Amino acid sequence: MTKLFTFLFTLIGLISFLGTSAWAYEAIEVTNGGTITGTVKFAGEPPERPMIEPSKDKEVCKPHPASNLIVSKETKGIQYAVAYLADIQKGKPQEKPAENPKFDQKGCEYLPHVLIFPAGSTVDILNSDGILHNVHTFSQANPPINKAQPKFKKVLQEKVEYPEVINVKCDVHTWMNAYWVVTGHPYYAATDENGNFKLENVPPGNYKLGVWHETLGTVTQDVVVKEKEETKVNVEMAPK
Amino acid sequence: MAEKDQEKIFIEAVERKSYGHIYFIITLIGLAMTLWAFWDEVITRRPWKKYQKEFNRFELARAEAELKQAQAKLNTPEYKELEKKLAEAEKDFNSRKGSYRDALRRLKEAKIKLFEVSQEQQFLKSEADEAFYWYSKALHENDKDVLIRKHELDKLEAKVKEMQPEIDKRQSEVAAIEKEIEGIKGNLENLQAEKRKYTTDIEQIRRKIEGIKARPIEIKQIVVEKSLLTNFGNHVDRAERCMTCHVAIDRVGFEDADIPQPFRTHPKRQEIFGRHPIERFGCTLCHAGQGAALTVEQAHNGEQQVKAVHDKDRPIKINHNTEFWSRPLFLGENVQIGCRKCHEIDRGLEEAPRLTQGRRNFEELGCHGCHLVKGYENYPKVGPDLTRVGDKVTADWMFQWIKNPRTFRVETRMPNFLLSDENVEAIVAYLMNVTRGKYLAQAPGQKTENEGTGGQGNGSFSPSLPSYSAVPVALSKNYQPSPERGKELVQSIGCLGCHVIGEGTEVKDEQGNPIKIVPQVDDNGVIRVSVPRKTGRKFGPDLSGIGSKTNFQWLVRWLKDPKSYDPKTPMPNFRLSDEQAQDIAAYLMTLKWDGESKILGLEEKIKDPALIEKGAKLIRNYGCFGCHTIPGMEKEQRIGAELTTFGNKWIAQMSFGNATHIPETWWDWTINKLRNPRIYATEREILRMPNFGLLDEDIKAIAMFLKSLTGEEREIPDYIYKPDPIKMALIQGRELVRQYNCIGCHIIENKGGAIRAFYKPQELNMAPPLLEAGELHEGEKVRHDWLSNFLKNPVPIRPWLKVRMPTFGFSDEEVATLVSYFSVLAKKRFPYELPKEPFLLPNMIQAGARLASSDYLNCFNCHQQGDKKPEGPPEGWAPDLAMATGRLNPDWIVKWIKDPQKIQPGTKMPMFFPDENSGPDDILEGNEEQQILALRDYVLSLGSIPTGKISLAPVKSPEEK
Known part of the structure; x- marks a missing residue:
């Protein structure tokens, strides 16, 4: 019994340690x-x-x-994948953007489809359509919101405090x-229409590079960064 | 001479003989007896004294330790520091005592002056009030004096105003002196209070110690008034002395597990003693036992014997003084047994979970069908009505079912009667003979012979339902039923809220986890399972294998109108169209049972009149009518022994037959009986009770319920729990919710909603609505008049939903109970409260209409507007706002618009007014509160409140239209 408890406590300790260390950047x-620099490519025929x-x-x-899966016909590059260093402990400071990240609703489509911004930012949600939309976030770490944005409401501002990936729906x-x-x-970097991304000024070392895509899931691979050198990676993602 | 001599010798002998040693011995014996009497009186017959002394020693030691701790605090530097500061402060204060006294005197004077002027002003105000009255009177009456009155009023008001500076001045004077006094005192008072804290602690502990030392060693007793019924029929008081040894039972501070018994505080003192003060209820009303006894054995015995039997490590100890004490003490979980006698009315008593489990088992297994128990005389039979069963099932299936029900349906409550094949055949013969051709074999519109006398005639039919013969039996020839469509319907209209259908043993529980039922088969071939509670998806029978049990025609008719087959079935009417019923029936017929087999020549055999006669005898013998309505058996009585006072049954009254290995206690007898009901049978004593295939957990719970059946209720009328109307509404509401399994689909009191597991998270708004979850209270949301109508006669609120509220055929009384229940849960004033109708102002309605228009909030983008459906797919639709008038409480509409997510997390209704700048500025001056009210008023102006009586016409679903 004691052994079991010791084991459990160690486990809990370990988990909480890992949990905190993950945020302790x-x-x-x-x-x-x-x-x-890298390219994220689709394994198989571009759909x-x-x-x-x-x-x-x-x-x-x-x-x-x-936009849930955009694959270039020519290069097979996947757009709107997000490449990031999963286990980085220290590195360049995360700077607040000079102006609020913009998130527009135009032609009943969200622009951009994937918006990357640092925790603590306030998003300016624009309504270029001039019709009723509602911004419904399905978040875990941040409180979920469901706010209407009627046509007279040109900008809705929403502060997002904690890091996570949030699905936004109307x-x-x-x-x-x-x-x-x-x-x-x-x-963090989103891929362009050819699947290219670039992460700059990474301290030399060994990292786990993660690539997340909304329909293809997450893949990780090891990457070695050398002083003032460019490391090239190719990531392949296949349908789940 | 010789005579004289002889006399002399005799006298001499008598006189000379010494009896001293005899007296001495007798005296010794007498002394010893006296001493023994003292010793016995003082020591052996007062074992409780030992406990009280021990407790006093224990408490004294604790208090002394506390005292030491408190005294140690006086030596700390903090205390020294405090004393120093205090001395300084006192010195300082003494030096300024003169000015202090002076200030006090001035304060008194200033307060008097303040009082005088404010009093004067108060009088002037009253006069002004009077003048105002005359003025307004003159105004209303068009009096010519109106100007004079006005002048008087103005004059008085001016005077009142004039006095204000004076009062303010006096007030500030008082405040200034008060401040001055504060300054003189400094923090003297604070320091004094702090010091007092140290000293009073010590003082208190000292007093406590003195109290303990002076405490007499004595019998402590409470009188539980009128808690014993004498043989002469009057209620007398009873004394209880349990706390003579259990000294700290009602005292805080002795809860720790390391405090030895009998000195521990009652483990549930907080929860229980509040409503059951020990001075009134005593101990044995709940715990049983011999309350007046003063020795351990006499007070506790009984239960300890039982524990000894079950706890192999402890020797059996039977005290012959108390062996036959009829109410042995309950310990541990068994204490719950004591709850029933007073809390009979609360069937779902949550505070006694095991007892409640036992009671539910008792009710759901239908024990009351064979055994009379007071309170259950008219409790409904648990099995289906068999009046028309011959048209539902085949003889082959019925044979296999009666032979061993759990081979067909593993979790069924139908017991195994352990019958021989010949006997099963005979029962099948009787049942088939009396029930065939009663349901399907007649043309549409044709009356059946039992229609007048059977279920329909006895008034249990709801007039709102189509009558029995109105249901078409001849199926439309030109419709080809589709099992695929049927399956889709079964999975979407709500069947899965109450039934497990075609999922095999991979059943999901409320959290969506699979529960695989692993039956255990015992030596007698009895399949044992844990009997599921009759609730959620296990409320109705598991329909896997239904296609081997019944036939297409029966299913169609049953689905169209379940009460036409069984007037008392809880299965509601889903208002299916003929085609839908056929599709579902076609699907259900595809669900076959792999154990199905044909019994050779059974159909021929069961026509034999001798066999039919034998079957009737067997049914009478085994009492099948205890659970089922069976034609020809309507007048039969319960076949089992009455159990109303079974819990009091003496061991001498219980026959153990040849089962000599079973210890002779009530518990052992009962538990073994439930596990193996015929275990006590002998050659002379034939037992008929069937085997329910229970597991030990359920058996223990049922035994606990049986133990609670003592008939003690009539002994203690003053103690019976009488719920207030609010609690009563909860009890009755919960019972109905259970009876109709509302929580199969809805979440009520944060429980249930099993059907929601079949919806994707984004589609949960297509699932049956939540009724009582978190901040959402149906009773707060909807008007009670609407709810009454809806329960009687459901009308689709979201006609695009596939799942539908079926028609349950509630009686008026049931509707009232449910409405009260939801009102109480919403903390509304009991019993009914009509919403306060807001006064609708045209300008508010107009503003609301503008707000709701497509230029602003665009409500009709999602909300249906009359017959106009919103654009887009139905997942995004919301109810017709015109319905709100008769349906929603006006106050709730406001609450909902303000923050829909708070009331129902995840709802698609967005928040339109998250902050003070969220509303448009050009409506109602941009005031959000007003805008929300305007929206409410507009919504309320759209519809009308239906008046008149509840319509009893059946409602047609959109498909039917």
């Missing part, structure tokens, strides 16, 4: 940092982007291709879907 001055046909407010909401236009990646350190 230490900002230091990085002078000799390297760069990670077609299905069209979303809005079923209401059709004078504003126009048909548009779905209940009025059920197809609208986006992700906020709220970061605890600055080494």
Whole structure:
């Protein structure tokens, strides 16, 4: 019995230690940092982007291709994947952006589809459509919100305190879907339309590079960063 | 001479003989007896003295330790420091005593002056009030004096105002002197109080010690008034002396487990003694035992014997003085037994979980069908009505079922009667003979022979339901039922709230975890399982294998109108169309049982009149009618022994038959009987009780309930729990909710909602609504008149939902009970409270209409508007706002608009007014509070409150339209 307890306590201790250490990011001055550049590619035939046909407010909401999986026909690069250093303990300070990150609702589509910003930022949620939207977040660490943004409400400001990935949806236009990646350190980057990303000024060392994508899940791989050198990585993601 | 001599010798002998040693011995004996009497009186017959002395020693030691601790505090530097500061402060104060006295005197004077002026002003104010009255009177009456009155009023008001500076001045004077006094005293008072804390502690402990030392060693007793019924029929008082040894039972501070018994505080003192003060209730009303006894054995014996039997490490100890004490003490979990006699009315008593479990087992297994128990005389039979069963099942299936019910349905409550094949055949023969052709074999519209006398005639039919013969039996020829559509319906309209269907043993519980039932088979071939509570998805029978049990036609008719088959079934009417019923029936018929087999020649055999006659005898013998309504058996009486006072039964009254290995105690007899009901049978004594295949947990619980059946209720009428109306509404409401399994679909009191496991998180708004969860209270949300109508006659609120509220056919009384229940849960004033109707102002309605329009909040983007459906897919739709008028409480609408997430986390209704700048500025001056009220008023203006009586016409579902 005692043994069991000792084991459990150790386990709890270990978990809480790991848990806290994961958040305990230490900002230091990085002078000799390297760069990670990479491409996230789709394993297999690039799928077609299905069209979303809005079923209401059709004078504003126009048909548009779905963004939940965008693969370039030419390069097989995946757009809107997020590359990040999963286990980094210390590195360059995470700076607040000069102006609030913008998150727009245009043509009943969220722009950008994936928004990366540091924890503690206030997001300016714009309503370019001028119709009723509602911003419904499905978050765990932050309190979930469901706020209406009627046409007269041009900007809705929302402060997000804790790092996590938040799914944002609109209940009025059920197809609208986006992700906020709220970061605890600055080494996060979204891929461009060819699947390229770049993480700059990384202190030399061995890291676990994670790549997250909303429909393809998460993959991780080891990466070695050398002083003032560029490390190239290729990540492949396959449908789950 | 010789005579004289002889006399002399005799006298001499008598006189000379010494009896001293005899006297001495007798005296010694007498002394010894006296001493022995003293010793016996003082020591052996007062064992309790030992306990009290021990307790006093224990408490004294503790108090002395406390005293030492308190005294040690006086030597700390903090205390020294305090004393020093105090001495300084006192010195300082003494030096300024003169000015202190002076200030006190001035304060008194200033206060008097203040009082005088404020009094004067008060009088002037009263005069002004009077003048105001005359003025307004003149105004209303168009009096010519109105100007004079006005002048008088103004004059008085001016005077009142004039006095204000004077009063303010006096007030500030008083405040200034008070401050001065504060300054003189410094922090003297604080320091004194702090010092007192140290000294009073010590003083208190000293007093406590003196108290303990002076405490007499004596019998402590309480009189429990009118708690014993004498043989002459009057209630007399009873003395209890338990606390003579259990000294600290009602004292705080002796809770720790290392405090030896009998000195520990009652472990549930907080919860129990509040409502059951020990001075009134004593101990034995709950714990039983011999309250007046003063020795350990006599007070406790009984229970300890039982414990000894079950606890192999302890020797059996039977005290012959108390062996036959009829109410042995309850210990541990068994204390719950004592709750029932007063709390009979609260069937779901949560404070006594095991007793309640036992009671539920007793009720759900239908024990009352064979055994009369007071209070259960008219409790409904637990099994289905068999009046028409011949048209429902095949003879082959019935044979297999009666032979061993759990081979077909592992968790069934139907027991195994351990019958021979021949006997089962005979019972099947009788049942089939009397029930075939009563349900399906007649043309539409044709009356059946039992229609007048059977279930329908006895008034239990709800007039709102289509009558028995109105249900078509001839199925439409041009409709091809589809099992796929049927399956879709079964999975979407709500069947899964009460039934496990086609999931095999992979059943999910309320948290969505699979529970695999692993039956154990004992030596007699009895399948034992833990009997599931009749609630949630296990409320209705598991329908896996139903296709082998019944037939398509029966299913269609049953689904269309369950009460046409069994007037007392809890299965509600889903208002299915003919096509839907056929689709579902087609699907259910595909669910086959792998154990199905044909019994050779059974159909021929059961036509034999001799066999039918034998079957009737067997049914009478085994009492099948205790649980089922069986034609021809309506007048039969319960076949088992009455159990109303079974808990009091003496061991001498219990027959152990040949089972000599079983210890002769009540508990052993009962537990073994429940485990193996025929264990006490002998060649002469044939026992008929069937085997329910129970596991030990359930057996123990049932035994506890049986032990509580003592008939003591009538001994203690003053102690019976009488719930207040609010508690009563809760008890009755919970009972109904249980009876109809509302929590299969809805979450009520944060429990239930098993069906929600079948919805994806984003689709939960398509699931049956929550009724009582967190901040959401149905009784607060909807009007009670609406709720009454809805329960009687459900109307779709969200017609696009697939799941539907079925028609239960509630009686008016049941509706009233449920409505009261929800009102009480919402903490509304009991019993009914009509919402305060807001006075709708046209400008508010207009403002609300503007707010709701597409230029602003665009409410009709999601909310249905009359016949106009919102755009987009139904997941995003919300109810017609016009319904709100008759349905929602106006206050709740405001609460809901303010913060929908708070009331129902995850709802799709967004918050429109998160802060003070969230409303449009050009409506009602941008005042959000007013805007919310305007929205409410607008919504309320859309519909109307239905008046008149509840309509009893059946409601048509959208599909039917």
